[in-house]
Amino acid sequence: MYATVSSCNDSFKSGREGLLRRGACEESLAQRLSDRANIYCPGSQEFKNSTQRWSTLEAPTFRATVEVATEGDVMEVVKYANEHELPFLAVNNAHGAITTVGQLQNGIMIWMRQLNSVKITEDGQMATFGGGVLDKAVTDALWAAGKQTVTGGCECVSVIGPGLGGGHGLLQARHGLVSDQFVSLNMVMADGSLKTIDHASDLWFAVRGAGHNFGIVTSITSKIYNVQFPNWAFRNFTFTGDKLEALYSNINEHFLKDDEQPVDLFHYSVILKNAAIDANNPIISFYILQEGVDIVEDAVVAPFLALGPVSTFSGSGDYPALPSWIGWGNNAATCQHSGLANTRFPIELQHYNITAQRSMYNLLSNTLNEIPALNRSVVLLEGYSQQGVKAFSSKESAYPFRGSNLLLAPVVRYIEEDEKLAKEGKDLGEALRDILHVGSGRVTKRTYVNYAFGTESFQEIYGDEFWRRKRLLALKKKYDPSGKFSFYAPIA
Missing domain, CATH: 3.30.465.10 (Uridine Diphospho-n-acetylenolpyruvylglucosamine Reductase; domain 3)
Structure with missing residues (x-):
């Protein structure tokens, strides 16, 4: 038994002509894989489904998708790709939006979804x-x-x-x-x-x-x-843009005053267009999540209620329900492969610079009014508690930014039309991030690698300490001297 090969189209011919139309690589690779593995070729519906990505911008291209079923399958695909001098990329649910993956063209996609135990x-x-x-x-x-x-x-x-x-x-x-x-x-x-x-x-x-x-x-x-704490609760507030200064000042005061958010709290906001509330300016949807309670405590909620939100709602449940509350569930728009260019421009910060927040908001508002094709764009502002993160030394691992309290990310979304719109989108994202960076007072932008756009420097992604660069480059030279794994935020 060996892997199933999906034809490039429903009407391919049998024999040598059909084999050549499919590509000999798929047939010979199939014989090396387990019987639950599958190979999908261009032209088949399975290939189309497997290669859809969360972001369409600068996406990689593939000559085949190999849906692996065992650890041995992965090994065989890598060996095969090396023998035929083909690039390859492992993919889970295709949410890696960094543009560097677009450097992979006509390669093999290693689809990992069966390895789900x-x-x-x-x-x-x-x-x-x-x-x-x-x-x-x-x-x-x-x-x-x-x-x-x-x-x-x-x-x-x-x-x-x-x-x-x-x-x-x-x-x-x-x-x-x-x-x-x-x-x-x-x-x-x-x-x-x-x-x-x-x-x-x-x-x-x-x-x-x-x-x-x-x-x-x-x-x-x-x-x-x-x-330990099965129950969580949330409270959502919707604010118009005129409350921006008061909202983020409140967060600084009540969540980040001592540079350490309470261990049982998470705050999250999204700046986005909602014409039903404000036709001209973005609104702010703000969430507070609290661990171990059925209702977010009054003392936590009161400073934000006092600002006069347009609306508020709340709920509670167990921990697995959290993603659905804040728009991160499987059925939410965030999780769909909707044919959009989804580009992120992340930066990690200690606190909100209120002047920078206003400048960032104004630029977003003005640009979305000037370029309606970018109207789907948002800014994500994630406030995780950091006690457990800070308990580990930053010298122990390659993740460099353990002291950061906030993860902010302008997300510029649009349907790709032409290079002009793509440039306008990139320019907006970079400009929004630059405003936040200047407001941080730091020399180097701290960029979360999993959200990176793809133009960031080594120092911005992996840290600006010289020893980090030296150590990672040495390991790269030792374990991947030919750069087989250099499509996602490459070390260089």
């Missing part, structure tokens, strides 16, 4: 996750066993992808980043061999923050925890 150890202290498993599957499987761990907030995103870049999550105040939970991981290397990476490996530093550059993770073993 969740296995809890007998002692209940750890779990092993398959390399293609998504956040919701992990949260639900662990929750059923009375367990949880740090994952990203979006249900539709993988655990592994964000984890390789550090990985912010709603439980990070208690336990640290997604990557801080790693105990070991299995990784297919540039030559197709398999390595188990743990604290004894020199790669342990690199895979937790710059891991996209070193291999394809087929599984990780992660720390897990007993559920």
Whole structure:
């Protein structure tokens, strides 16, 4: 038995002519794979479905999708690609929007979705996750066993992808980043061999923050925890733009006053167009999430109610419900592959510079009025508690920005029409980020690698300490000297 090959179109001819039309690589590769693997070729509906991405801008192109079913399949695809001098890229749910992946053309896509297992150890202290498993599957499987761990907030995103870049999550105040939970991981290397990476490996530093550059993770073993606070509550407020200064001043005062947000709170806001509320200017949707309560405490809510929101609503439930409350669930627009260019321009900050917030808002408002094609654009402002993140030394892993309290990201969205619109979108995103950067007072922009646009420097993504660059470059030279894994925020 060997892998199924999907034809390039429904009417391909059999025999040698059909084989050539499909491409000999698909047939010969199929014979090397397990019987549950699949190969999808251009022209088939499966290929079209598999290669759709969350962002269309500067997307990679592929000559085939290989849906792997085993760790051995991943190894064989990498070896095969090397033999035929083909580039390759591992993909989970295709939410990596960084434009550097567009440098991969006519390659092989390694689709990881069948590697989606969740296995809890007998002692209940750890779990092993398959390399293609998504956040919701992990949260639900662990929750059923009375367990949880740090994952990203979006249900539709993988655990592994964000984890390789550090990985912010709603439980990070208690336990640290997604990557801080790693105990070991299995990784297919540039030559197709398999390595188990743990604290004894020199790669342990690199895979937790710059891991996209070193291999394809087929599984990780992660720390897990007993559920301590099953209940959470949220409160949402909608504000018009004239309340911006008061809102973000309140957040600075009540959430970030001592440079440390309370461990049981998460705040999140989105600046976006909503013509039903204000036809000319963006509005601000602001959320407070609190752990261990059924109603967000009055003392937390009161300063924001006093500002006079346009509307407010609230709710409560258990931890797995959180993503659906704030628009990060599987059914939310955030998770759909809608044929948009979704470009992010992230920056990590300590607190809100109110003057910069106003300048950023005004630029966004004016530009969306001038260029209606960009009207889907938003600004995300994520405020995670950092106690668990700061408990780990920044020297222990490649993730460099453990002291940052805020993750802000202008997200410029549009339907690709022409190069002019793409340039206008990029210019807007960069300008919004530049305003926030100047307001931070820092020399270097702190850019979260998992949200990066693709034009950022090494220092902006991986930190400006000289020793970081030296160490990562040495590891890259040792483990991937030919740059097989240099399509996602490459180390250079």
